[in-house]
Amino acid sequence: MNRRLLPYGETAVLVEFDDPDDAVGLARALGRLRLPRVVDLVPGATTLLVRLDAPPTDALVDALRTTAVEAPDATTERVIEVSVHYDGEDLADVASLLGLTTQDLVSRHTASTWHVQFLGFAPGFAYLTSPDAGLDVPRRASPRSRVPAGSVALAGTWSGVYPRDSPGGWQLIGRTDFVAFDPGRVPAVGWRAGDRVRFVDADRPEPADVR
Amino acid sequence: MTLVVVRPGIQTLVEDLGRAGQASAGVGTSGAADRRSAALANACVGNHRTAAVLEVLLGRLVIRALHPCLVAVTGASGPLTIDGADADPGVPLRLHRGQELTLGVATTGLRRYLAVRGGIDAPRTLGSRSSDVLAGLGPAPVVTGQALSPGLLAAFDPRPVALPTSATHATYHDGPRLDRLDEASRTRLDGSRWTVSPTSNRTAVRLLGTPLTLSRPDELPSEGILPGAIQVPPNGEPLIFLADHPATGGYPVVGVLDADGLAAAAQWRPGVEIGLGREARGQTISL
Numbered sequence: 020m021n022r023r024l025l026p027y028g029e030t031a032v033l034v035e036f037d038d039p040d041d042a043v044g045l046a047r048a049l050g051r052l053r054l055p056r057v058v059d060l061v062p063g064a065t066t067l068l069v070r071l072d073a074p075p076t077d078a079l080v081d082a083l084r085t086t087a088v089e090a091p092d093a094t095t096e097r098v099i100e101v102s103v104h105y106d107g108e109d110l111a112d113v114a115s116l117l118g119l120t121t122q123d124l125v126s127r128h129t130a131s132t133w134h135v136q137f138l139g140f141a142p143g144f145a146y147l148t149s150p151d152a153g154l155d156v157p158r159r160a161s162p163r164s165r166v167p168a169g170s171v172a173l174a175g176t177w178s179g180v181y182p183r184d185s186p187g188g189w190q191l192i193g194r195t196d197f198v199a200f201d202p203g204r205v206p207a208v209g210w211r212a213g214d215r216v217r218f219v220d221a222d223r224p225e226p227a228d229v230r
Numbered sequence: 231m232t233l234v235v236v237r238p239g240i241q242t243l244v245e246d247l248g249r250a251g252q253a254s255a256g257v258g259t260s261g262a263a264d265r266r267s268a269a270l271a272n273a274c275v276g277n278h279r280t281a282a283v284l285e286v287l288l289g290r291l292v293i294r295a296l297h298p299c300l301v302a303v304t305g306a307s308g309p310l311t312i313d314g315a316d317a318d319p320g321v322p323l324r325l326h327r328g329q330e331l332t333l334g335v336a337t338t339g340l341r342r343y344l345a346v347r348g349g350i351d352a353p354r355t356l357g358s359r360s361s362d363v364l365a366g367l368g369p370a371p372v373v374t375g376q377a378l379s380p381g382l383l384a385a386f387d388p389r390p391v392a393l394p395t396s397a398t399h400a401t402y403h404d405g406p407r408l409d410r411l412d413e414a415s416r417t418r419l420d421g422s423r424w425t426v427s428p429t430s431n432r433t434a435v436r437l438l439g440t441p442l443t444l445s446r447p448d449e450l451p452s453e454g455i456l457p458g459a460i461q462v463p464p465n466g467e468p469l470i471f472l473a474d475h476p477a478t479g480g481y482p483v484v485g486v487l488d489a490d491g492l493a494a495a496a497q498w499r500p501g502v503e504i505g506l507g508r509e510a511r512g513q514t515i516s517l
Contacts, residue, residue: 025406026515028486031456033406046254061253061454063478066406068454070250075514138256139452139478142365145256146452183366200256202355202367208255
């Protein structure tokens with residue numbers, strides 16, 4: 020199988036995958052099984068951390084090794100649209116790093132479908148990946164001490180939206196009103212691992228239909 | 231309103247059992263850093279284990295009872311008085327109207343816990359009254375003049391309470407990335423001694439000492455973090471995550487403290503020398 024079980028102390032197991040999407044796929048399957056002892060399922064970039072309230076039994080280890088990953092079905096798959104003003108402080112720098120015009124950069128960001136791989140760093144912060152966007156940029160050499168909430172950013176091949184004002188080292192390309200995290204809302208997070216995301220340029224009308 | 235804060239101390243936070251189970255939303259566990267001391271304080275006053283308590287960094291907290299109430303203090307040891315007269319930790323204490331309870335600065339250990347019968351009432355955020363300092367969730371630190379109201383007593387559900395510990399040695403089990411340490415460092419971690427850094431907080435205990443060496447310098451794709459995880463950043467000085475850990479992190483986790491070790495680590499104060507030792511028995515999964 021294309022997964023490895025790694026120890027994570029007495030009461031957790033880390034499952035590592037060759038295919039990053041399998042982490043969410045196994046979380047989906049295990050979430051449905053509601054196995055005893057499992058108290059949290061935490062997808063990472065290529066892993067699923069299975070948090071337990073007691074040491075794992077042999078049956079549980081077996082289940083982690085053999086449970087088939089589950090693809091999203093039509094009822095659970097969501098596509099979230101995020102409207103962006105592409106006027107970020109680093110937009111021009113990032114475009115020139117990539118040898119693109121700013122408009123090309125915006126086009127690449129909006130043309131691709133992004134996947135929520137996992138959440139981390141801060142509540143509601145989603146690591147979005149898009150195999151076909153072809154965007155790979157370094158983090159800023161010196162992180163900002165304050166990145167405003169709603170900032171749309173790039174780092175490595177990831178894209179993200181800062182849910183709240185926080186320090187951050189990602190390159191800022193725009194801003195959005197999309198609220199990724201609101202503790203007073205149910206659910207508090209605006210997206211979850213496995214969701215699809217489309218960014219839309221808020222300052223440009225939809226492209227005209229092909230005539 | 232039953233109690234009023236006369237002096238808030240160095241940092242006094244409302245904490246309960248936290249928000250375990252929400253890491254997939256990027257939300258860390260939070261809750262009392264030393265859960266055993268918090269649980270014992272609740273048990274002393276007949277509270278349900280989910281009741282919120284005050285977590286008092288070192289001390290200097292003074293509260294006045296506006297109505298009679300039952301309280302208990304556990305955790306780090308230090309001066310404890312009611313209207314100037316010595317009081318005992320770890321037992322129920324009755325405060326009469328107008329009496330002042332003073333927690334002096336702890337002499338050993340780092341965090342003191344104060345439970346009030348009925349629990350500290352505060353709005354819940356994502357199901358918990360805990361203050362998560364890293365994520366900025368939950369109640370702000372307690373301030374002078376703040377009124378503290380007990381909540382409604384939940385059904386009494388007595389369970390055995392694991393006793394608090396003041397050990398300066400902690401046992402860890404293997405973490406998923408132990409193989410990221412070179413062989414010498416892997417061996418050395420077992421039995422290693424460290425000094426607790428003054429930059430330690432509720433997020434992590436940071437350790438100072440002879441750095442460990444990573445065999446692979448490349449960054450790791452981010453993966454889940456739990457309280458007790460021993461992480462080794464590129465500078466080789468490990469940190470041990472506590473209650474307000476981030477949900478994920480990108481440096482290798484080489485070990486994870488057991489429950490005893492985690493309870494002990496929450497009481498380690500800056501400058502103290504501590505030891506780490508490996509336990510391989512009972513390990514279901516090996517690297």
